[in-house]
Amino acid sequence: MISKLKLSSISKPWESHLNLSKLKKYSNDIHLTEIDEIPFNKDIALINKQGKPSGWIPTSLLIENILREWKKDRAFYETILLTIDNAITIVNQDGVIEGWNHRSEEIYGHTTDDVLNKNIREFFEEKTLMMQVLETEEKAQKHYYQPLPDVHVLINALPVYCDNKRIGVISVDRDITDLVKINEELSNTTAYVRNLEKKLEREMISKPLSKIKGKSPAIKKTLELTEKIAKTDATVLITGESGVGKELFAEAIHKAGNRSNFPFIAVNCGAIPLSLFESELFGYEKGAFTGAITSGKKGKIDAAKDGTLFLDEIGEIPLELQAKLLRVLQEKEFYRIGGTKPIPVKARIIAATNKDLRQMIEKKQFREDLYYRLNVVSLTIPPLRERKEDIIEFVELFLNEFSAQFKISAPDIDKKVMQTFLQYSWPGNIRELRNVIQRIVILGLEDGINTLEYLQEEIFQLDITQNQPLVTTTQNLNKKSGGEKEEIKNALTITYGNKSAAAKLLGVSRGTFYNKLKKYNLRD
Numbered sequence: 198m199i200s201k202l203k204l205s206s207i208s209k210p211w212e213s214h215l216n217l218s219k220l221k222k223y224s225n226d227i228h229l230t231e232i233d234e235i236p237f238n239k240d241i242a243l244i245n246k247q248g249k250p251s252g253w254i255p256t257s258l259l260i261e262n263i264l265r266e267w268k269k270d271r272a273f274y275e276t277i278l279l280t281i282d283n284a285i286t287i288v289n290q291d292g293v294i295e296g297w298n299h300r301s302e303e304i305y306g307h308t309t310d311d312v313l314n315k316n317i318r319e320f321f322e323e324k325t326l327m328m329q330v331l332e333t334e335e336k337a338q339k340h341y342y343q344p345l346p347d348v349h350v351l352i353n354a355l356p357v358y359c360d361n362k363r364i365g366v367i368s369v370d371r372d373i374t375d376l377v378k379i380n381e382e383l384s385n386t387t388a389y390v391r392n393l394e395k396k397l398e399r400e401m402i403s404k405p406l407s408k409i410k411g412k413s414p415a416i417k418k419t420l421e422l423t424e425k426i427a428k429t430d431a432t433v434l435i436t437g438e439s440g441v442g443k444e445l446f447a448e449a450i451h452k453a454g455n456r457s458n459f460p461f462i463a464v465n466c467g468a469i470p471l472s473l474f475e476s477e478l479f480g481y482e483k484g485a486f487t488g489a490i491t492s493g494k495k496g497k498i499d500a501a502k503d504g505t506l507f508l509d510e511i512g513e514i515p516l517e518l519q520a521k522l523l524r525v526l527q528e529k530e531f532y533r534i535g536g537t538k539p540i541p542v543k544a545r546i547i548a549a550t551n552k553d554l555r556q557m558i559e560k561k562q563f564r565e566d567l568y569y570r571l572n573v574v575s576l577t578i579p580p581l582r583e584r585k586e587d588i589i590e591f592v593e594l595f596l597n598e599f600s601a602q603f604k605i606s607a608p609d610i611d612k613k614v615m616q617t618f619l620q621y622s623w624p625g626n627i628r629e630l631r632n633v634i635q636r637i638v639i640l641g642l643e644d645g646i647n648t649l650e651y652l653q654e655e656i657f658q659l660d661i662t663q664n665q666p667l668v669t670t671t672q673n674l675n676k677k678s679g680g681e682k683e684e685i686k687n688a689l690t691i692t693y694g695n696k697s698a699a700a701k702l703l704g705v706s707r708g709t710f711y712n713k714l715k716k717y718n719l720r721d
Contacts, residue, residue: 204227210653
């Protein structure tokens with residue numbers, strides 16, 4: 198290129214007949230671009246460091262090389278315009294467009310023939326950014342600009358100088374129209390999601406029991422009783438196996454009642470060491486014992502205030518503390534450790550256990566009088582094996598929950614796997630099902646691990662074939678009825694009309710399932 202061409206590279210050897218005084222003299226190290234003007238009336242002499250001529254260049258040879266280098270530079274310039282994937286615009290000092298590449302044509306909708314040698318003001322507004330750069334001589338870097346109503350660009354623009362004189366501006370524009378549109382769509386989607394979240398929050402407030410999932414007769418009956426209990430202030434004893442969601446029901450009772458604006462304080466009686474239990478529950482006055490906080494401490498009963506105190510795993514309370522809790526329930530007041538002033542109990546008490554308290558009473562492990570104080574109203578949560586119809590809904594719920602948490606696509610559950618879920622007895626109830634789905638999502642259900650054998654060996658760690666089916670699966674129904682229509686009807690019965698769940702149970706796509714419904718006139 199011209200900027201790299203030394204005069205010495207194109208010079209001829211010095212000849213003795215040449216008259217040095219009639220030649221234009223330049224240093225032997227000078228570049229072609231450093232010549233201030235072309236000496237048309239004089240040839241050029243190159244002078245070395247010793248001040249002696251080392252070569253000469255006829256004017257015709259100089260012009261020939263300048264033309265050749267200009268053509269090379271022009272070829273590079275045009276190739277650059279074609280290669281760069283951003284829009285390039287070049288204007289001279291008057292705003293006349295002298296350069297316009299293919300991306301400029303695509304972004305702005307004007308061909309090169311349309312714009313070349315025309316003023317940029319004819320195509321864009323008067324105060325276009327390039328004209329501002331021309332006027333102020335200040336560069337623009339990553340400048341957001343909207344040259345047309347539907348076009349958004351980031352512009353880098355610089356003034357161009359030659360011999361310390363401004364001769365124009367070059368602008369490189371990156372099209373961000375798609376990014377702007379995506380951002381707008383994302384903003385709209387975010388606003389929509391927030392609106393849904395607010396609606397959900399309002400629904401949770403207006404329908405606190407909606408957090409409890411399931412449509413089976415067993416859970417419907419339990420929910421009806423829960424709703425009745427919530428309207429009272431009676432002490433409640435919730436019973437049920439581990440993992441059925443006793444705390445969820447306790448919280449629902451609290452939120453559906455007239456204490457919903459006050460605290461819900463949950464205490465796991467089985468997780469508190471015996472030595473700390475009394476202080477955790479009742480609190481203590483300052484200086485009550487060595488190591489106590491000097492200002493004293495409020496207990497969980499105090500923290501509940503006018504709300505609800507939930508005592509989970511009530512069967513784990515030691516006998517000596519059962520007497521104190523009984524006194525609280527009887528007298529509606531308590532004393533902090535080291536305190537002499539009675540404190541009224543205003544909180545509602547809800548207790549829960551997975552143990553048979555009657556058996557514990559017989560074994561002298563639980564006080565009978567405390568049992569009757571707690572069991573004013575009893576609520577028994579059915580185990581998952583008694584509400585198998587809800588398993589498919591829980592599977593869908595947990596799949597979506599964990600796929601969102603781990604930011605992966607929710608895997609599909611194989612038909613045989615779903616049938617296995619319906620046959621399994623689920624001794625760990627909903628908690629066990631949730632853990633199984635979490636593991637399935639983490640492992641991704643790849644390489645055939647969603648097989649029955651995998652579930653037996655890796656997840657349930659038992660032989661499921663030993664379990665008798667506790668509900669009628671579509672596999673058994675098909676054997677009984679021998680007909681596709683009956684199989685579909687029974688799948689809908691099992692899933693309580695949930696078409697998506699029924700399709701998943703049958704191992705077919707939703708589209709196929711809906712076509713079958715239409716075929717057998719089962720759409721209603």
